[in-house]
Structures are given as structure tokens and as C-alpha cells.
Amino acid sequence: MERQLISEILVKKLKSATSVAVLTGAGISAESGVPTFRGEEGLWKKFRPEELANFNAFVSNPDLVWEWYQYRRKIIESIRPNPGHYAIAGMEKHHDTFAVITQNVDNLHIQAGSKKVHELHGNIMRNYCIDCGKGATDVTALRSGKVPRCLCGGLIRPGVVWFGEMLPEDPWRAGVQAAENAQVFFSVGTSAVVYPAADLPRIAKRAGAYLIEINIERTELSPYADEVLLGKSGEILPRIVEEAYA
Numbered sequence: 210m211e212r213q214l215i216s217e218i219l220v221k222k223l224k225s226a227t228s229v230a231v232l233t234g235a236g237i238s239a240e241s242g243v244p245t246f247r248g249e250e251g252l253w254k255k256f257r258p259e260e261l262a263n264f265n266a267f268v269s270n271p272d273l274v275w276e277w278y279q280y281r282r283k284i285i286e287s288i289r290p291n292p293g294h295y296a297i298a299g300m301e302k303h304h305d306t307f308a309v310i311t312q313n314v315d316n317l318h319i320q321a322g323s324k325k326v327h328e329l330h331g332n333i334m335r336n337y338c339i340d341c342g343k344g345a346t347d348v349t350a351l352r353s354g355k356v357p358r359c360l361c362g363g364l365i366r367p368g369v370v371w372f373g374e375m376l377p378e379d380p381w382r383a384g385v386q387a388a389e390n391a392q393v394f395f396s397v398g399t400s401a402v403v404y405p406a407a408d409l410p411r412i413a414k415r416a417g418a419y420l421i422e423i424n425i426e427r428t429e430l431s432p433y434a435d436e437v438l439l440g441k442s443g444e445i446l447p448r449i450v451e452e453a454y455a
């Protein structure tokens with residue numbers, strides 16, 4: 210793939226921007242070895258979201274859903290952030306306000322050192338009781354293949370947002386605010402088809418932000434973007450940092 214050039218406009222806008230925000234999806238973690246959802250080896254190729262990533266599926270077959278999240282946790286525990294995550298963490302200090310708004314549940318932005326990370330769809334390493342809501346931390350029980358029970362007897366579920374569930378208020382509100390205030394907004398490694406997260410780049414654009422999409426292919430969002438940088442986020446983001454902040 211042709212080496213994507215970083216435009217002078219983008220460099221100039223980044224040098225003057227006080228407020229920048231980045232929305233990320235599974236694509237930014239692909240180079241770390243996390244399977245995406247819709248890609249060739251994507252999770253949705255093998256499993257159906259409505260069978261696994263929703264509450265009804267969980268209560269009707271808790272062990273199947275728990276097993277699937279254990280499978281994904283094992284992958285995530287064995288991998289590390291990639292240059293894309295580190296580049297985003299490195300951008301933070303160059304702007305008064307900088308926000309990472311992620312759909313990923315893999316904790317990699319936090320591991321890469323990003324301070325302000327809004328996890329719209331939760332975090333796979335967290336667990337809580339579906340009855341009393343108490344957080345579950347008893348690692349041995351959590352390591353078992355079978356879905357653990359809370360002291361109150363309730364089922365323990367992964368701390369992620371399932372389809373049909375509302376997003377957690379604070380991260381969503383912070384995400385909308387960051388999108389409304391951003392002078393530069395990046396949409397990185399997301400197919401932008403899951404809502405309401407996919408609304409954020411459009412909210413930013415409507416509020417006057419310069420919208421850049423970084424993806425290995427065009428998406429439904431591309432027509433809205435001021436720039437579409439086609440390539441791997443782990444290669445393009447470090448170059449943006451090099452050219453904009455050197």
C-alpha cells in the first residue's frame with residue numbers, strides 16, 4: 210500500500226489545536242493481535258453477536274457466553290499495545306484537552322499510558338453481579354470455565370456493554386463533550402457501524418472539527434471525513450506524531 214503522506218493542513222491544524230479527540234475501534238488493536246469483529250478473521254465471522262454479546266443470550270446460556278469472554282480475555286492478557294496506541298498516548302501532552310474515546314474493551318490505551326480514556330463499551334477485565342451489581346474480584350472464581358456466582362447468588366457477568374444496553378453515562382457524556390469541543394477529531398480503526406459511538410465523528414464534524422479517518426479501507430464514515438488516511442494505524446499514527454510535533 211502506497212505510503213500515506215501527512216498533509217500540511219493536518220500538521221498545521223495539530224500545531225494550533227488546543228482540543229483534540231480520537232475515537233478508536235478494534236482496528237487499532239489488530240496489530241497487537243486482538244481479532245477485530247468484522248475483519249476476515251473477525252469475531253463475527255465465527256460467532257453471532259446476537260448469540261453472545263447480549264443480556265438475553267447470557268441469561269439463557271451463561272456458561273457459553275462466559276466461556277467466550279474467557280477465550281477473549283486469554284488473548285487480551287497475552288498481548289501488548291502497539292505503536293498506534295503509544296502514538297496516541299504521546300499526543301496527549303501537546304494539547305490542553307485531549308480525549309481518547311474507545312469502543313475497545315481491551316484496556317490497551319490505558320496500558321499504553323493514555324490518561325484520559327473514555328471506555329464507551331466497558332472493559333473486559335471488569336466483572337459484576339447481574340442482581341446486586343457488586344463488582345466481582347475473586348480471581349479464582351473468575352478464572353473458572355463456568356460462570357461464577359456472587360455471594361448474593363447472582364450470576365457474574367463481564368463489565369462490557371452488550372447490544373441493546375445503554376452506554377455508561379459518564380464515558381458517553383464525556384465522549385460527546387470531547388467531540389463537540391474538538392478542533393481536530395480522529396476516527397481510527399473503526400467500521401463506524403455501531404451506534405451511538407458511530408455518531409461521535411459526525412457530532413464533531415457538525416461542531417466544526419477537522420475530521421480525519423485512519424483505516425486500512427474506506428468505511429461508511431469516509432464521505433464525511435476531511436481526510437481519509439488509508440493504511441495501518443500502527444504505521445500512520447507514529448508518522449503523524451513525528452511530523453506534527455517534531
Ligand code: BV8
Pocket residue numbers: 233234235236237239240245246247248251262312313314330369370371372373374375376397398399400401402403404405406423424425426428440441442443
Ligand atoms: C444502545 C462490547 C440504547 C461487547 C460492543 C441506530 C441504528 C442502528 C442500530 C442501532 C442504532 N442505535 C442502537 C442500535 C443498536 C446497536 C447497533 O448499533 N447495532 C449495529 C450493529 C447496527 N447499538 C446498541 O445496541 C448499543 N446500545 O443503542 O442502547 C438502546 C437500547 C435499547 C434499544 C435501542 C437503543 C450498544 C452497542 C455496544 C455493543 N457492544 N462491544 C464486546 O466487545 O463483547 S460493540 C463492538 O462491536 C465493539 O465495541 C465495537 O463497537 C463494534 C465493532 O466495531 P469496530 O470496533 O469498528 O470493529 P470492526 O471489526 O467492525 O471494524 C474494524 C475496522 O478496523 C474495520 O473498518 C477495518 O477495516 C479496520 N482495521 C483493521 N485493521 C486495521 C484497521 N484500521 C487501521 N489499522 C489496522 N491495522
Ligand code: ZN
Pocket residue numbers: 338339340341342343359360361362363
Ligand atoms: Zn450479587
